[in-house]
Amino acid sequence: MLPYKVDRIKGIYQKTNNLTHITSQNLEEINDSLKSASPHEIIAWALARAKKPIITTNFGPYSASLLHALVQQAPNVEVLWVDTGYNTPQTYRYAFNLIEQLQLNIHTYVPLQSVAYRNITLGVPSVDDPKHKIFTEQVKLEPFRRAMKIHEPDVWFTNLRKGQTTHRDSIDVVSINKDGILKVCPFYNYSDEDIEAYLTAYSLPNETKYYDPTKQLANRECGIHL
Numbered sequence: 001m002l003p004y005k006v007d008r009i010k011g012i013y014q015k016t017n018n019l020t021h022i023t024s025q026n027l028e029e030i031n032d033s034l035k036s037a038s039p040h041e042i043i044a045w046a047l048a049r050a051k052k053p054i055i056t057t058n059f060g061p062y063s064a065s066l067l068h069a070l071v072q073q074a075p076n077v078e079v080l081w082v083d084t085g086y087n088t089p090q091t092y093r094y095a096f097n098l099i100e101q102l103q104l105n106i107h108t109y110v111p112l113q114s115v116a117y118r119n120i121t122l123g124v125p126s127v128d129d130p131k132h133k134i135f136t137e138q139v140k141l142e143p144f145r146r147a148m149k150i151h152e153p154d155v156w157f158t159n160l161r162k163g164q165t166t167h168r169d170s171i172d173v174v175s176i177n178k179d180g181i182l183k184v185c186p187f188y189n190y191s192d193e194d195i196e197a198y199l200t201a202y203s204l205p206n207e208t209k210y211y212d213p214t215k216q217l218a219n220r221e222c223g224i225h226l
Contacts, residue, residue, distance in 0.1 A: 055077055112143075172185075
C-alpha cells in the first residue's frame with residue numbers, strides 16, 4: 001500500500017466528518033481540498049464518511065488500479081459488476097484473475113434477457129438506431145439500477161477520470177448523483193501514464209481488449225454516469 005496520512009490535509013477533512021454535511025454548496029470546497037490528495041487519501045476520506053460503500057467495475061482497461069487501492073483499505077467492500085454478456089474472452093479472463101488475486105467481494109448482475117434472445121429481437125443496434133436506447137436499457141441500465149436498489153450505497157467508488165468524456169470533465173473527484181449518492185473518483189486526475197505507473201508499482205495486470213456495445217465509441221457515455 002502506498003503511504004498515506006489523511007490528517008496532513010486540513011480544513012474540509014476536519015469540518016466535514018459525515019455525509020449529512022456534504023451538499024452541492026460545499027462540493028467545490030471539498031474538491032478543492034482533495035485536489036492534491038493521492039488516491040489512497042481520497043479513499044480514506046470517503047471511507048471515513050461511508051456507511052454502505054460500494055465500487056462498480058466493468059473490468060475494462062486500468063480497472064485493477066481502483067480495485068486494488070480500495071481493497072487495501074476496505075477488503076470486504078462490495079464490488080458490483082454489470083456483465084452485459086458481450087465482454088471479450090480477454091476481459092472475462094482478466095476479471096476472473098483479478099477476482100482471485102484481490103479476493104474481491106464480487107456481486108455480478110446480468111441482463112434479464114440472454115444474448116441469444118437479444119440477437120433475434122434486437123441484435124446490437126448502432127448508436128444512431130432508435131433501438132439502441134432499448135438495447136442500452138436492457139444490457140446496462142436495468143441491471144445497474146437493480147444492483148443499486150439491492151445494495152443501497154451511500155458512497156459509490158468509480159474509476160472515472162478527467163479527459164475521458166465531456167461529462168466526466170465536469171464532475172471532479174467528488175460529486176453527488178441524482179439519487180443523493182456520493183460518487184468518488186480517486187484516480188480522477190490521473191493520466192493513462194500515471195495509472196500505468198501505479199499498475200507497474202504493484203505488479204497489477206491490465207487488459208485493453210475490451211468491448212462495450214452500449215458505447216461503441218470510447219468517448220461516449222452509456223448512461224450509468226449521467
